[in-house]
Amino acid sequence: MKKIIPIIIAVLTGLTILAGYFFQNVLSPVLRVILDWFVLILGVASLIGIAALLRLHFNKILSSQKGAFYSFILILVFLLTLIAGFVLTLENDLFQALILTVEIPVEASFLSIMAATMLYTSLRFVRTKGWTPMSIGFLVSAVASLIFNLGYIQAKPGTVGAALLLFFKRLPKVGARGILLGMAIGGLVMGLRLLTTIDRPYGE
């Protein structure tokens, strides 16, 4: 019974959601309930995750491990944000400004570092692999994409140059379409495996 109940719940939920695409009018109230439950469970899981994170950092501080100071900063800022959120509420302009003023620059800095790292990694890729067809192809495609993205190359409509330009601009689209098709087929197969209980990620 312990094994069967999760299977029944998972399969029934999956089939109901799948049927919802075909019988929207009939199943929409049930789908809404399922959606509400999902959001509720996800919220509780988030709370558990926060508690686990806090516990981890508390233990780090108590045992004076390496990086305990950063754990202290994390807990302090977490508590300040929590209290400010409860006191000021999310609708408060000051609270919103506080969050955005911290989050936007921090994330933007992180992304800019990531861009530089990716540039360096691409060069490292060439250096590690040497001049192989793969590395040459990578460099050529990267350079070509950047040049096309600059917008300097224009061609008069109806000419051979325009056709060539269109061809080169469509190349990334072809690759993207292939990736999207692969993702869709993969998702379909995965869904079928879950519905037929071949895969049971929820355990027994």
Added chain:
Amino acid sequence: MAIIICPECGAKNALTASRCHQCDASLVEVEPVQPFNFEDSGHLPSAEEDLPGLLNALKNDEETQPPAEPDEEKTDDVDGVSEESVLEEDVPEWLLRIRQRAQEEKDALGPITQKISAAEASLLEENKEMQRQNFESWIRQIKKEAQDDEIDSIDAFVEEEMPEWLRKIRQSRETPETEEQEITPEDGEQTIPMPDWIGTRDVEPLNGQPKESDAEEESSQGLPEETIQVSTDSAVDEIPEEGSGVVSDVVQAIGPVLAVSPEEEIQADHLSAAIAAESMPKGGQEKGQKPRQRLQRILFNLGLILIMVLIAILGGRSQPSGDSLPPQNEAVIEWAQDLPASATILVVMDAQAGFYSEISMIAKPVFENVANIEREFFVLSSTPIGNLLFNRMINELELDTAISAQDLGYFPIAAYGAFGLGGDVSANWRIAHLPQSEKALPIADYDGIMILADSIVGAKAWVEQLSALMPDNQLYLFLTAQAGPMLLPYWDSGQVSGIISGISEAAGVEAALSQSSLIADRWQLYQIGIWLMLVVLIVSPFLVNHNGNTTKGKGGNEPG
């Protein structure tokens, strides 16, 4: 017949032998001796040169005679006349003098005698070592037998308690369990041999702790001190939870499932090579990074920044024209211009805060056209900060009058938000005793759905769900440059009605709508950055090659 006694081990060798057959020591300078037998000879040797033969004969006699019983010695002692004293009476006077002198002066012994003594000591050590090895072999055999019995008992237990799923797994594997698990004789822990491509590391027992020696070895190799846990997808995940002892027994019995395809093997090889390359100390780091190289890098970076600033200040303004826009951009412009006065627009925020600057620049030209007090906006977020970003963007527009925007909340996963939005079409139809949502998503045919996204995953979920569940609504995508190319196929398929991606397209839209040149200025700076990136991409590999640092998989100086 004369023989040669090895000075190292004391073994007897033929007269013609140049090396000892026992220990392979050189016998070139060793003088041959005659085998001596007390019984055959009627007299004792009188010269010191014959002493080795005498001692050798004595040694042979000791080996052939059985050891004296302790009781007999005790009896002799009790009688008051020891065996030694009896023998001393028969020993000639010259031998007694030699013994006495040897006891008093260590140097009195000749070199041959010393060598023979060393050989005897060596033989004694060898015998002890052989005895110890025999003992260890015996102990090892006993342990192995005990472990075999234990495994048999576990197998019998597992066979009795084995569920159907495990039986199927074992049948499908068709390999004997004894081949899948190795038990070290020393401590009995189970180690799982890994393929060569992972390295020379053994997988730690699933329920055990890593050995200290292994951790030390890893740290000495510069590898991270972590153990590889093999996730047995089809076995561990399905092991019943009741009784941790049963679980560990079953895991030990069935071993891990590690199916590796050739592609995965190649990928793992690349990964391990990359990790090894990263872990290797770089030349510059080893020598504390030469100041000259560091200075070169600083100058190079400063040069790049200087070029960028100079071009931005001194370069001419090349405003993008709004005449030759891509069709997906033109579709957005047409929609914004033809929108009815009292339209309802759903805005989906699927962008992180880090992309706010870019996404707001992309969407602002259109918002400036569609945002007015008569139109109603609904905002749905699939990022926690989505609604705040929307509010900031609207505030930055500096509209004369505030617009009506209703927050529909935050959905943690885009697919669920889209499914809830598209599937909720009949709120009046209720099921008894089921809880109902307090805050239902609006049921309406929107005049347009604007999706602001920074990644293909979120945007893809929204497009696929809404185009299937709400086919009558028009979807317009406002995407960052990284997400745009991947979502263009949805424009070709007709699932979306218009797309603007990246600042380059936003600058064109801005020019077409005849608004300010804020985005065009930013786009010019972006262009300079892209040019510099192109220079680095093209030049650096050749520079690195020229310096001879492009060895495969080896660390070297950083390019640039």
